[in-house]
Amino acid sequence: MPFSPDxxxxxxxxxxxxEASAQIGMGRxxxxxxxxxxxxxxxxxxxxxxxxxxxxxxxxxxxxGSIFARRDGRQNExxxxxxxxxxxxxxxxxxxxxxxxxxxxxxxxxSLNDLGHVTRRPIVIVNWTNEEGSRFSPPMxxxxxxxGRYETGWVHDLVADDxxxxxxxxxxxxxxxxxxxxGAEIDAYLEMHIEQGPLLDAEGYELGxxxxxxxxxGIRARFEGxxxxxxxxxxxxxHNALVAGARWLTAVDDIGWDYAVHDGKATAAKLSAWPNKxxxxxxxxxxxxxxRHPDPVTTRVMAxxxxxxxxxxxxxxGCTASVEDEWHWGGDIFDAGLVAMVRGxxxxxxxxxxxxxxxxxxxxxxxxxxxxTAMIFTPCKGGITHNNREDCAPEDLVAGLNxxxxxxxxxxxx
Amino acid sequence: MPFSPDxxxxxxxxxxxxEASAQIGMGRxxxxxxxxxxxxxxxxxxxxxxxxxxxxxxxxxxxxGSIFARRDGRQNExxxxxxxxxxxxxxxxxxxxxxxxxxxxxxxxxSLNDLGHVTRRPIVIVNWTNEEGSRFSPPMxxxxxxxGRYETGWVHDLVADDxxxxxxxxxxxxxxxxxxxxGAEIDAYLEMHIEQGPLLDAEGYELGxxxxxxxxxGIRARFEGxxxxxxxxxxxxxHNALVAGARWLTAVDDIGWDYAVHDGKATAAKLSAWPNKxxxxxxxxxxxxxxRHPDPVTTRVMAxxxxxxxxxxxxxxGCTASVEDEWHWGGDIFDAGLVAMVRGxxxxxxxxxxxxxxxxxxxxxxxxxxxxTAMIFTPCKGGITHNNREDCAPEDLVAGLNxxxxxxxxxxxx
Numbered sequence: 136m137p138f139s140p141d142x143x144x145x146x147x148x149x150x151x152x153x154e155a156s157a158q159i160g161m162g163r164x165x166x167x168x169x170x171x172x173x174x175x176x177x178x179x180x181x182x183x184x185x186x187x188x189x190x191x192x193x194x195x196x197x198x199x200g201s202i203f204a205r206r207d208g209r210q211n212e213x214x215x216x217x218x219x220x221x222x223x224x225x226x227x228x229x230x231x232x233x234x235x236x237x238x239x240x241x242x243x244x245x246s247l248n249d250l251g252h253v254t255r256r257p258i259v260i261v262n263w264t265n266e267e268g269s270r271f272s273p274p275m276x277x278x279x280x281x282x283g284r285y286e287t288g289w290v291h292d293l294v295a296d297d298x299x300x301x302x303x304x305x306x307x308x309x310x311x312x313x314x315x316x317x318g319a320e321i322d323a324y325l326e327m328h329i330e331q332g333p334l335l336d337a338e339g340y341e342l343g344x345x346x347x348x349x350x351x352x353g354i355r356a357r358f359e360g361x362x363x364x365x366x367x368x369x370x371x372x373x374h375n376a377l378v379a380g381a382r383w384l385t386a387v388d389d390i391g392w393d394y395a396v397h398d399g400k401a402t403a404a405k406l407s408a409w410p411n412k413x414x415x416x417x418x419x420x421x422x423x424x425x426x427r428h429p430d431p432v433t434t435r436v437m438a439x440x441x442x443x444x445x446x447x448x449x450x451x452x453g454c455t456a457s458v459e460d461e462w463h464w465g466g467d468i469f470d471a472g473l474v475a476m477v478r479g480x481x482x483x484x485x486x487x488x489x490x491x492x493x494x495x496x497x498x499x500x501x502x503x504x505x506x507x508t509a510m511i512f513t514p515c516k517g518g519i520t521h522n523n524r525e526d527c528a529p530e531d532l533v534a535g536l537n538x539x540x541x542x543x544x545x546x547x548x549x
Numbered sequence: 550m551p552f553s554p555d556x557x558x559x560x561x562x563x564x565x566x567x568e569a570s571a572q573i574g575m576g577r578x579x580x581x582x583x584x585x586x587x588x589x590x591x592x593x594x595x596x597x598x599x600x601x602x603x604x605x606x607x608x609x610x611x612x613x614g615s616i617f618a619r620r621d622g623r624q625n626e627x628x629x630x631x632x633x634x635x636x637x638x639x640x641x642x643x644x645x646x647x648x649x650x651x652x653x654x655x656x657x658x659x660s661l662n663d664l665g666h667v668t669r670r671p672i673v674i675v676n677w678t679n680e681e682g683s684r685f686s687p688p689m690x691x692x693x694x695x696x697g698r699y700e701t702g703w704v705h706d707l708v709a710d711d712x713x714x715x716x717x718x719x720x721x722x723x724x725x726x727x728x729x730x731x732g733a734e735i736d737a738y739l740e741m742h743i744e745q746g747p748l749l750d751a752e753g754y755e756l757g758x759x760x761x762x763x764x765x766x767g768i769r770a771r772f773e774g775x776x777x778x779x780x781x782x783x784x785x786x787x788h789n790a791l792v793a794g795a796r797w798l799t800a801v802d803d804i805g806w807d808y809a810v811h812d813g814k815a816t817a818a819k820l821s822a823w824p825n826k827x828x829x830x831x832x833x834x835x836x837x838x839x840x841r842h843p844d845p846v847t848t849r850v851m852a853x854x855x856x857x858x859x860x861x862x863x864x865x866x867g868c869t870a871s872v873e874d875e876w877h878w879g880g881d882i883f884d885a886g887l888v889a890m891v892r893g894x895x896x897x898x899x900x901x902x903x904x905x906x907x908x909x910x911x912x913x914x915x916x917x918x919x920x921x922t923a924m925i926f927t928p929c930k931g932g933i934t935h936n937n938r939e940d941c942a943p944e945d946l947v948a949g950l951n952x953x954x955x956x957x958x959x960x961x962x963x
Binding site: 225226227267268269272273274296330331332333349351353361362363364365366367368369370371372375377378380381382384385388391392395398399400401402403404405406407408410411412413414415416417418423425427452494495496518519520521522 | 639640641681682683686687688710744745746747763765767775776777778779780781782783784785786789791792794795796798799802805806809812813814815816817818819820821822824825826827828829830831832837839841866908909910932933934935936
């Protein structure tokens with residue numbers, strides 16, 4: 136039986152799951168602090184699994200702790216359509232980032248149950264472990280492992296700032312599964328997410344059809360200097376790694392301002408020096424910076440300036456610098472056919488929608504290297520995110536929820 | 550009986566105490582990491598007390614843990630002459646900083662015992678607690694408390710980066726004494742210390758007669774911003790406290806270079822931001838900077854620029870800044886008569902000596918607000934200090950040791 140074009144998900148039921156999630160791992164007023172593999176993350180996973188089982192889904196957990204909740208289709212030998220996002224948050228996070236996408240996927244399945252519609256292909260809801268990278272760096276490790284970018288053992292050996300090991304914490308909270316990471320065949324991946332930027336809200340759009348990601352390039356650098364007394368050591372004999380790092384962060388911030396008029400950005404995200412104490416010049420420092428711009432060539436130019444500034448800043452402080460890690464993501468990474476399908480559903484429903492580039496990193500970026508992938512953005516007030524004041528009303532989410540429903544079904548019935 | 554002008558301390562015995570100290574709390578090769586109130590600090594104190602008791606001295610410990618080892622004089626109702634320094638080190642410290650002064654004081658007393666000379670006034674050897682401020686900030690708290698600058702309760706409530714409370718750690722290592730801090734009458738205070746700068750070594754001097762301290766002015770500042778996503782947030786909507794801090798450190802370093810030609814210095818000593826993680830802009834940061842210059846008026850100008858840069862840096866990053874603490878020390882703080890006495894002994898012994906300003910902070914600065922005070926500097930190789938490569942030979946210390954002996958006796962016999 137064809138799926139009714141007028142079918143709609145249950146917005147109230149969906150909203151109630153967001154409200155229930157907002158009680159688990161509460162942070163500052165209105166926000167969440169539900170770090171990956173914490174007790175709060177476990178509690179949220181437990182509730183999510185309970186909801187999925189109540190909806191008749193089959194739970195699978197992989198070696199990185201990602202949860203897959205499968206709804207059988209009519210032809211279960213076909214690769215499934217996967218929909219989802221992540222349930223972990225930043226240390227001062229909001230209640231919608233990632234969560235709105237996972238729970239929208241759950242609502243899609245609940246609605247299909249109500250409507251008695253069984254899709255041709257199976258549908259799998261996913262909750263990716265540690266999308267945020269707030270406790271374990273880098274972010275998006277589980278989706279990266281799923282697509283073969285990272286090794287499982289490497290992910291298990293990640294150590295948090297609090298000293299905890301990723302693999303040990305997975306076991307501790309009971310989510311170290313036995314499904315191997317990598318190599319799973321997926322028909323398509325769809326992720327609904329709040330925009331995490333101000334455009335849709337400011338311009339009155341109900342939905343963003345994500346065409347790709349802002350090209351982004353980042354560097355984790357290390358500076359080496361030498362301890363000495365802060366007092367008597369002449370300026371030209373100093374090797375203060377903290378100054379090297381501070382100069383790099385300042386230079387990178389300047390690069391961001393130079394390109395701000397065309398929506399370029401540069402972020403000085405982290406600086407940790409040792410010993411970082413009064414009375415002594417710091418011997419070493421670690422810093423993380425990145426640059427983003429809608430145009431990939433310009434991003435490359437900004438990244439080259441960031442790299443040059445690294446060595447200039449170190450030299451200015453009498454130190455040396457090395458690139459410990461570098462990464463890039465974004466660009467036109469999403470599948471044209473699947474993006475057109477999202478756009479078509481939005482058009483058909485008469486929504487106010489626009490094409491939009493994602494500016495944040497998402498698990499979908501990794502999935503796009505593995506299978507046809509698309510993303511749906513929903514407005515969030517003022518673009519405020521990674522902050523307890525992150526806010527959406529049910530009306531901000533309803534368009535995305537129903538476009539997700541219809542796109543997922545259309546793809547799964549294909 | 551007058552003290553023989555030809556009397557000399559026992560250099561070999563003195564050197565053996567420095568070598569014994571260098572075995573306690575060993576850090577990197579050749580250096581020490583003997584943080585205040587650590588187990589290593591306790592072990593060194595225990596050995597020092599044993600040496601003092603063997604020398605017939607009477608031990609007293611005050612409420613801040615400073616150790617006073619008293620040698621009676623002929624008129625014990627008179628205020629004593631105090632000589633000493635500190636036995637704690639930086640986290641990557643050397644084996645001479647402070648230690649050479651305390652153990653020189655011990656050798657003075659041992660030599661007087663050998664010579665059978667009893668001074669008119671008592672002589673008290675002192676080991677000040679936490680001169681370095683490496684574990685408990687600020688530095689020099691015990692001498693500050695001794696002269697009434699700080700309250701004992703405030704010192705006890707200081708908390709280290711490792712979470713330990715000063716008062717609890719004092720009790721734990723068994724050095725919470727019962728002599729109240731403040732109000733003790735002292736005839737004079739003399740401190741021998743390695744220069745911690747390159748001048749004496751580079752110019753071939755055996756001894757520096759310290760005339761005062763480089764005027765130094767410092768600020769501990771706090772920056773307040775707001776967390777947000779590192780990706781989508783436009784540059785002009787960012788309130789990244791880490792950038793505010795990095796900009797301030799960069800500006801302060803620039804001030805140091807502007808005045809370097811006349812031996813001005815500026816130090817970016819500490820920067821700690823929160824959350825300081827990839828993916829999120831930092832909400833708050835704390836930073837410590839200081840400026841130093843031989844001329845007090847110029848130091849004041851540099852400090853004013855440092856303060857202006859604080860607010861400019863914060864504003865540039867969309868943050869606010871506040872001064873949490875500020876301090877100044879140095880200037881012509883030492884007693885002209887006592888300094889002349891040190892100079893006279895150096896001259897009489899035919900040493901190569903020069904007047905010199907101290908560039909580091911010392912307990913003697915606080916003592917100078919309380920009683921006639923002077924300092925004696927000894928050369929150290931290349932001026933390297935607060936580093937395991939800090940180095941002196943016995944010949945670098947012998948001039949200071951004997952000038953300390955004769956100045957202390959001359960003052961105590963006065």
